[in-house]
Amino acid sequence: MTVTGEDSELGADPLDPPLMAPLRRDLTWQQVQSMSQSAAYRDDPTLRRIRQTAAVRRGTRMVKILSPAQVAGHLGGWLPYGFCYRACDLAHLSDPARLTLLRTDGAAGERVAFALRWRATDAMDYELPGGPAQPGLAALPGHSRVGAMVLGTGFTPSTDELIPEYVTAGFADLPLPANAQLLAYVPGGDEVVLYTYQPEQHGWLRLAGPRWRGVLDELPGVSPDREYVPCTTPGSARLVGTIDGQEYEAVADPPGEFRVRALTRAARYPVQTLSRRAEQALWRGVPCWVLQRDETWARLRLLRPDVEALGATGARCYERGVYEAWAPVDELVDHHIAELAYRL
Template structure:
């Protein structure tokens, strides 16, 4: 066994954290609460890249499931499985279950990966059981990789919708080049590779997310290339990749989900550094800048955004999805700080009462037999998003694809069957 101990100033390495990977032991830094590790080597081992962050040595990012043992991790009672230092693998994130597959001598991990990349037709659930082992719990950290244009949209009031991932599953993808794989827009390859952007929030409830597989998603599986943006939807619940096995999710019915408190807009640099640019504060209804002056240049890739401003949502901007809570028989706009804190939205701390019931309020409609979410309404017209796009519905409605899986269209308000506000309840 090769032992590689660098002389860098890495904090975790200095604390004695070592991990065993591919038959070697490396000094390491824990990432995303133990979902991945940065491995440090003084030599150019296979898969390692040079970096200036750790004294000009070599590093690579590895998911925790590829680590066979952890030695000398920092004490953190109740947050690990296994016994690090005695050959156990560290998993500090207790909310997220890893993907599980029944491997045998005849069924290898390569076989599972091959199954995940084969476009699935209706009635072919060969990999469905494996995919269902990756689940979302209340408080699971979710992520959506963004282009600069999309990042600007969130600063101006967008809510998460469409394809997204658990942070646990993509924690080892840390560079702009790696994160390009997860882009959902049509701008991939146009933005600078000096920075990548992402949105991170916590799931309010697992009912807000679905696996993009099964009969309800056959329309996306069969969508012709001319009518889609981004990679095809395989119908397996995994993102297309010739190397990685990454479970993907979509927001239920492609509807917007409310942002949780302290959601973050992130930037990733070519050396794998993660930087928080803004955090979302619901009481202020906006994004508070966190990046110091030395990192303001990372905002240059976000069009029409000033690095000297914070972005607050104005009261006249209607949200297509809103969190509401019941308190003493009355309903109020609510704030979610999962997994345990749900309260009335109020600028005054004394009025932030814990709510007794909670629901997500949005509007559905039907137009030409297609189920849609109402995003906004203007004089005589309604902006709609298709809940389950099919090639026939896209062609019949003239809907346009704005990002992977997200199809929207303007419709005459007089022609739609508006169902009014719908409350989708959560269990507290």
């Protein structure tokens, strides 16, 4: 969505500042949209200034459009990762046919669009799918891609929309905040909240009633009768907080609540510091996240995919921008726990 002027009612929520473009007689909306779709404007200062107005702040609502198989994966314990959007930039898109074009796994669209929606824990968790953070994405050859091409301008490919896109920083898994939601957009434009995330139990509470059983039936391997779905896959990233120097597993409930993960409400004390932890390593000189491993093999995800990294690792694209490979554990170098501290 593009607005001009300082008196617009859009962006009244400071957590969701609107995308702003300085439109004028010699810079129309059509010209800005055309620039966003051209590699020639990746470094254009005007387009960069427009893109920078689409800020992510602590508590900004983020959304990732999913296929039914991806919904089932998140119900099982997948974390947010890869390409995503600010929810406010998609608010005008409620038609399932249009939303499914933003899916990342390259699967054919269905009559229902699904999404994961959560609030950002911090702006540092998100970056532009282009230079300088991800300079190699746009140069990857078509035969190695899944989903839409990456333009490198910071906007999603579209013939008539201007939608800023993001990736999780380094394509990392992000710990899922409290009250994240799995949604469905049905024909007619209705938004249905299917499940909401319960961090203390590490599972999903079903909110959709019998009216939406047909939608739930589209999710592979998911029983529409289960009122609570526990996550069976441990996440590859977690939040850790401290209170008076003592360390605890933590839960984020942005924008203002960061607490100890505890089953009883009385024990959910606010933490004084907060960090995200995940495994990292180098394999064949390429920095990777270690998503899972046993004594012999490790599943890796590239932090900064580019042609050289793909050539060195043989990593395969599993969804748009996400490249993973299996590697022998004894070939990993600088294998360590990365800790990214948030400022509270």
